[in-house]
Amino acid sequence: MQKTDPIRLRTAIVGCGKVAGTHAAAFKELPKSEFVSVCSNSMERARALAENFQVRAYTNLAEMLDREKVNVLSICTPHPQHPAAVETAAAAGVHVIAEKPLAVDLPSCDRAIAAARSAKVKLGVISQRRWYEPVKRMKVAIDTGKLGRPVLVVVQMLGWREPSYYLSDPWRGSWNGEGGGVSVSQAPHYLDLLGWLMGPAAEVYAYWDNYNHPNIEVDDTVVASVRFQNGGMGSIILSNSQRPGLFGKLHVHGSTGASVGAEIDSGSPFISGVTDKMDPPFNDIWTIPGEENQLEVWNREDRSRPWPVMTHYHKLQLADFLNAVSEDREPLVGAEDGRRVVELFTAVYRSQRERAPQRLPLLP
Numbered sequence: 515m516q517k518t519d520p521i522r523l524r525t526a527i528v529g530c531g532k533v534a535g536t537h538a539a540a541f542k543e544l545p546k547s548e549f550v551s552v553c554s555n556s557m558e559r560a561r562a563l564a565e566n567f568q569v570r571a572y573t574n575l576a577e578m579l580d581r582e583k584v585n586v587l588s589i590c591t592p593h594p595q596h597p598a599a600v601e602t603a604a605a606a607g608v609h610v611i612a613e614k615p616l617a618v619d620l621p622s623c624d625r626a627i628a629a630a631r632s633a634k635v636k637l638g639v640i641s642q643r644r645w646y647e648p649v650k651r652m653k654v655a656i657d658t659g660k661l662g663r664p665v666l667v668v669v670q671m672l673g674w675r676e677p678s679y680y681l682s683d684p685w686r687g688s689w690n691g692e693g694g695g696v697s698v699s700q701a702p703h704y705l706d707l708l709g710w711l712m713g714p715a716a717e718v719y720a721y722w723d724n725y726n727h728p729n730i731e732v733d734d735t736v737v738a739s740v741r742f743q744n745g746g747m748g749s750i751i752l753s754n755s756q757r758p759g760l761f762g763k764l765h766v767h768g769s770t771g772a773s774v775g776a777e778i779d780s781g782s783p784f785i786s787g788v789t790d791k792m793d794p795p796f797n798d799i800w801t802i803p804g805e806e807n808q809l810e811v812w813n814r815e816d817r818s819r820p821w822p823v824m825t826h827y828h829k830l831q832l833a834d835f836l837n838a839v840s841e842d843r844e845p846l847v848g849a850e851d852g853r854r855v856v857e858l859f860t861a862v863y864r865s866q867r868e869r870a871p872q873r874l875p876l877l878p
Contacts, residue, residue: 521546522545522546522547522548523546523547523548523585523586523836523839523840524548524550524582524583524584524585524586525541525547525548525549525550525584525585525586525587525588525836526549526550526551526552526553526569526578526579526582526584526586526587526588527541527551527552527553527563527587527588527589527590528552528553528554528575528578528587528588528589528590528591528599529553529554529589529590529591529592529595529599529613530552530553530554530556530559530560530562530563530590531559531590531591531592531683531787532682532785532786532787532788533590533613533786533787534552534563534588534590534787535563535566535786535787536786536787536824536825536828537588537590537828537832538552538563538566538567538569539567539825539829540825540828540829540832540833541588541832542567543829544829544832544833544836546833546836546837546840547586547832547836549567549569550569550570550582550584551564551569551570551571551572551578551582551584552564552567552569552570552571552572553571553572553573553574553575553578554571554573555573556573557571557573560572560573570582575599575602575603576602576605576606579602579603579606579608580606584603584606584608585608585609585839586608586609586610586611586835586836586839587599587603587608587609587610587611588610588611588612588613588832589603589610589611589612589613590613591613592683592685592691592692593613593615593617593618593692593693593698593699594617594618594622594690594691594692594693596612596613596615596616596617596626597616597617597622597623597625597626598622599612600612600616600626600629600630600637601625601626601629603635604626604629604630604632604633604635604637605629605633607633607635608635609635609636609637609835609839610630610635610636610637610638611636611637611638611639611640611831611832611835611845612637612638612639612640612852613639613640614639614640614641614702614703614706614852614855615639615693615698615702615852615855615856615859616637616639616849616852616853616855616856617852617856618692618693618694618698618856619693619856619860620853620856620857620860620876620878621878623852623853623856624853626849627849627850627853630849631849636835636838636839636844636845636848637848637849637852638831638835638838638845638846638847638848638849638852639706639847639848639849639851639852639855640828640831640847641702641703641706641707641831641847641851641855642827642828642830642831643703643706643707643778643795643827644706644707644710644831644846644847645827645830645831646776646778646795646827647795647812647815647816647819648776648777648778648795648796648797648812648816649707649764649776649778649795651774651776651797651812652711652764652766652774652775652776652797653710653711655774655802656711656766656768656774660768660770660772660802660805661766661767661768661769661770661772661773661774661802662768662769662770662772663744663745663746663768663769664711664712664744664746664766664767664768664769665745665746665747665767665768665769666746666747666748666749666766666767667708667711667712667740667746667747667748667749667764667765667766667767668748668749668763668764668765668767669704669708669748669749669750669751669752669763669764670751670761670762670763671696671700671701671704671751671752671753671761671762671763671779671783672751672753672756672759672760672761672762673700673753673754673756673759673760673762673779673781673782673783674754674755674756674757674758674759674782675727675734675754675782677727677729679785680727680729680730682788686699686730687727687729687730687731687732688730688731688732689731689732692732694732694733694859694863695722695724695730695732695733695734695754696732696733696734696735696736696752696753696754697722697733697736697752697859697862697863698732698859700752700754700783701736701752701859702855702859703778703783704750704752704762704764704778705854705855705858705859706847706851706854706855707764707778708740708748708750708764708858709851709854709855709858710851711764711766712742712744712746712748712766713742713743713744713746714742714743714854714874715740715741715742715743715748715854715857715858715861715874716741716742716743716873716874717740717741717871717872717873717874718738718739718740718858718861718862718865718871718872718874719738719739719865719870719871719872720736720737720738720739720750720861720862720865720866721736721737721738721865721866722735722736722737722862722863722866723735725755726754726755726757727754727755734753734754734755735752735753735754735755736750736751736752736753736862737750737751737752738750738752738862738865740858754782758781758782759779759781759782759783760781761777761779761780761781762777762778762779762783763775763776763777763778763798764776764778765799771801772801772802772803773799773800773801774797774799774800774801774802775797775798775799775800776795776796776797776798776799777795777796777798778795779792779795780792780793780795781793784823784824786824786828789824790824791822792822792823792824793817793823794816794817794819794823795816795823796812796813796816796817797809797812797813797816800812831846831847834846857874857875857876860876861874861876864876
């Protein structure tokens with residue numbers, strides 16, 4: 515494994531699409547990052563991003579990692595390409611943080627995790643909504659027992675994706691290119707939060723369909739019921755079919771009768787590198803005895819924050835990952851968190867196919 519600078523880590527990006535600009539801006543600003551290079555299958559795309567941030571451009575990932583002595587790599591490629599990039603980076607002794615999802619199937623996900631473990635490099639997955647202030651309040655309330663045991667969680671993600679969204683990249687909307695639809699592209703944020711707040715799932719029963727996007731192959735709507743290992747239950751509704759997008763909400767109800775929740779996305783989930791303004795997330799339910807009046811205070815705080823939702827929380831997560839490398843600790847969102855998400859959406863597709871509930875952990 516390449517020796518890392520105790521102060522600044524040499525950072526790079528593979529994949530120069532929409533979200534890459536968010537990673538690049540963060541790497542350019544973070545004090546522990548020395549942003550050095552980008553890589554893409556398209557030299558035109560690589561050069562465009564490289565020139566914008568004054569770094570070097572490559573079309574060969576292994577060559578870039580070696581020549582630039584990269585310490586940390588961000589993977590911003592299409593979803594099915596994430597595991598191969600992890601394996602290439604691990605072979606070079608480079609720590610990796612991948613955009614969600616970590617993979618589109620469990621075998622390739624497990625190969626990526628095994629490669630990182632074998633090389634003793636850190637592996638993280640982007641799930642920046644864990645840094646949202648309203649979500650962190652929910653996490654603290656659950657962890658400190660203010661809800662008793664979390665016994666019921668309800669997710670409603672009711673968004674919209676224009677046909678132009680699927681036309682914006684040739685890989686979108688297909689099983690081979692994207693690996694799935696709303697389950698794979700937008701839902702991982704919510705699936706990760708489910709595991710973070712409720713713990714591991716034990717069983718999933720789900721349906722999916724495509725109701726409002728006739729020109730794509732994949733799902734735009736999912737309904738799932740989940741039983742968690744802690745005995746709690748969950749209801750999940752995911753959709754890209756509401757025009758305009760309505761909201762994304764996550765509510766957790768406890769054995770004491772207390773409830774906490776947040777509107778995580780107002781309207782449709784934003785598109786990194788495209789959406790230019792997004793309303794801040796805020797807590798919309800809070801019935802913990804003695805704290806009911808905090809909603810008004812927190813809402814004022816959250817709505818007055820000056821930073822852009824689309825980029826600020828990515829930057830916080832990338833900072834956490836660089837710190838994890840420097841401090842030789844696990845990142846807040848690690849490889850097993852990423853795998854849990856892949857297992858959940860795999861269970862959704864398998865449940866529909868087999869018309870049966872899926873026990874977790876899933877068998878191959």
